[in-house]
Amino acid sequence: MRIVAVTACPTGIAHTYMAAARLEKIAKHFGHEIKVETQGAMGIENKLTESDIRQAQIAIFAVDIEVEGRERFNGVKVIQVALQEALKNPEGIFRKIQV
């Protein structure tokens, strides 16, 4: 499965990047292809392009704050979880997707 994801936390120093790393690792484990955009203190990095989003079957938002450029994801199935969920139980997120 092709997945896009966005991570964003309140201070944007640590958890945004930890969650991104975690999602990347677990996705690989499940055999998915994933690209994670981080919205942290450095601004948007690894930005999802229009074609990234178009080609994805699902978008995961692991965020504690509003996603910047949410309208980019119109037409894509989005599941949104608290950022902590991506640290606590990332497997659970991917299992939910597979159902």
Next chain:
Amino acid sequence: MSPELSSTSLQFAFVCPLSAGMHARPASQFAGVANNFVSECVLTNLRNRRDANAKSVLSVISADIRHGDRCLVQVSGMDEQPAHTALRRFVEEALPSCDVPLAGSSTQTRNSVPRVLQAAGVSCYFGSSASPGIAHGKVVVVSAMSLPKGLTTETVTDPDEELKRIKLAIAAVRERIREKLTHSSSPLGEAVLQADLAMANDVLLDEKLAEQVSKGKSAGHAVLETGEFFIDLLRHSESEYVRERASDVEEISVQLLDEIYGVDLQKTVLPLEEPSIVVAETLGPQQLLALDRRWLKAIVLEYSGASSHALILARSHGIPTVVGVKNARLTLLPGLEVLVDANRGLVVPQFPAAVQRFYEREQKTLERQQEFLADDPGAPAITRDGKTLEVAANASSAEELRLAFENGADAIGLFRTEMNFLERDRPPSEEEQFAIYAQAARLSAGRPVIIRTLDVGGDKTAEYLNLPSEDNPFLGYRGVRIYGDHRELLQTQLQAILRASAHGRIQIMVPMISSLEEVLQCKAEIAKAKEHLQLQKIPFQPDIPIGIMVEVPSAAFILDQLCAEVDFFSIGTNDLAQYFLAVDRDNPKVAGLSNVLHPGFLRFLKRIVDEIHAAGKWVGMCGEMASDARYLPLLLGLGLDEISVSAVKIPELKRAVPQLSTADCKSLFTRVIARREIGEIDRLLASAQRLPSAQPLLNEELILLDSDSRNKEEAMQELVDSVYIAGRTQDRQQLEEALWAREAVYSTGLGFGFATPHCKTDAVTANSVGVLRFREPIDWGSVDSEPVRMIIFIAMREPQIANGHMQVFSTLARKLMNEDFREQLLAIEDSHNMMRYLGEELNISVC
């Protein structure tokens, strides 16, 4: 109407409608009504069954009537009917509106308490720090009420005579209050005076005084004992409002004692016999000097100003002092064991194990921070752009001088001499003074020592000088102004200073100069002293530099003329601000206005420095303003040649100078003086003064691999302390709060036994990464509920998000998700290897 109100006899009940209870003002009005009648009036608090004589304010207050208490009023006597009606009408109509809160009583700033202390559940008393340090001891309350020296055992020959003295005193005090009442312009001030008046009229007070006299006590003794009786009674009340009334009783008692013995009551010397915390409303410099310094561990004052002479003395003697502690004398009872944390402005009255542990760790933190600061104390303080600022010390004794040089002082910018003149019967001899000044010169080992000639007057007096008692001593006979009448004294001092100048680099400075004539007269006296020494063939430095204090505004407007006559200047900001802003710094009502950040004052300073420099002369600053690291960017912006501060401040200031550039500071100063309000200036300064430093992300002080912290609070405190020891924060409280604010969103415990507390805050001077590894795992509220073995913390400066450090932080965050990385972090044995490993993994240079 409640059933009790349908009275069968001459009584009625009511429920106290006052949110603050029956405090002095309503009580005085109540008693006022009752006193219009001859009938006996009894007020009973039905909650605690206390009966009060309704005609006595003290008695009514002592019944401790609080909001919602049911009370009964019973009236009996000749005029019981009209008395009953009048009291009932008062209770129903006037009483509910007796409760206007006193203005200006709730301006207390709430300090925040470290989390470890909060978690320990101790309730602290708050004030603000006037002299840093931490000390522990038993409370000794300095009462304003005391008998004159030697009169503690007065013999009474005629009790009637004593009673008469008391009656006269009471009449005079009443008269004085009435007099004040006619001039009172605010209704609240009036209400307070009315309450005082009622207290002075109180029948219970009369009775108690008469009782004491009948026991053979003198008038003064009777007042003292009666005052103490009521103060004790009120102080033990459960209501804060009632406890506060104890100070009213004290006030009246002091006034009565003043009447009986005359106003210039000589305060008795308070003997201290064990480690003591002296608690007082306020302290004069004489009172402070009279205290036994072996046992004086700390001072707690109710008074809230920060620059009185007593406080300057406390600082120079290194006595921890907290000021502005509301009702300190009422809450800190004599004999109570307390800890004074004058660094944080706290008084801690309880010592559970967690608090003791906190302060043991705090002690180590402060010691390590001092060691870190004292790395190379003697090195000059040079700004990033190469300007040297001389950081000198204020001192008044050999001990202070030694401490100053240990701490890295470049010079002695102010050597005060008056301390040797106070607290004695005659002035020190020339020999005695020479010994002191010559020792100062020798201890300074070639570094300059600016000796200030005698500066007495104001609140510093010595009996043999016969200085008159003045209504307004700060505008009176002080400093250079007394020299004309005490030429011999001045000659003695000048000769002693000149003789000492043969032993080191001594300079002479004259205080309180307001005119050119004063300078010329002093120079003539110096010339005379030189001539005398020459005749005696006694060596001295012939071209000894002569300077003046700039502390009277008029001097600042004749600087062109003064520059032609003297070699150097030192700005005394305490007096200069007081005179310039028309604020009595010892008057708590206006002391808040004495703000050196007033844009007018800053412009004034700029004008002074520029004009002196234009004439090619040297100018320093020796007032309190120079001691505050917050103001350092402004002082560099002003272009001062030197700052002279208390010895303990030197390491901090010397370390701060190299972090700053004069160009930045000059532009900051220009922006600051263009601001219209002090608040804006404060904010601008707060953001600018934490200018970023060039420190690397990581240094060894930030890596602690054997932490004995036992819980999250202690761990957070420890990491904050490590940042402090590394010289990366001056505001531990703000850093701690920023970290906890992030934890409040959700725990930074990321699982796997790791946590990453982090924050963005200006409280750090440099972006920092640190490590804490625990001996025993700690609960962190982690996502996987596992205790934490190690924390990696990140503290980032707010405006610097866009630099390369953020890249490092995100790399670090990502790596923490990697098991191998975590295993390595747990396995590395020492901090040096930890530094190297992190440096490699994060691709950063470590020092």
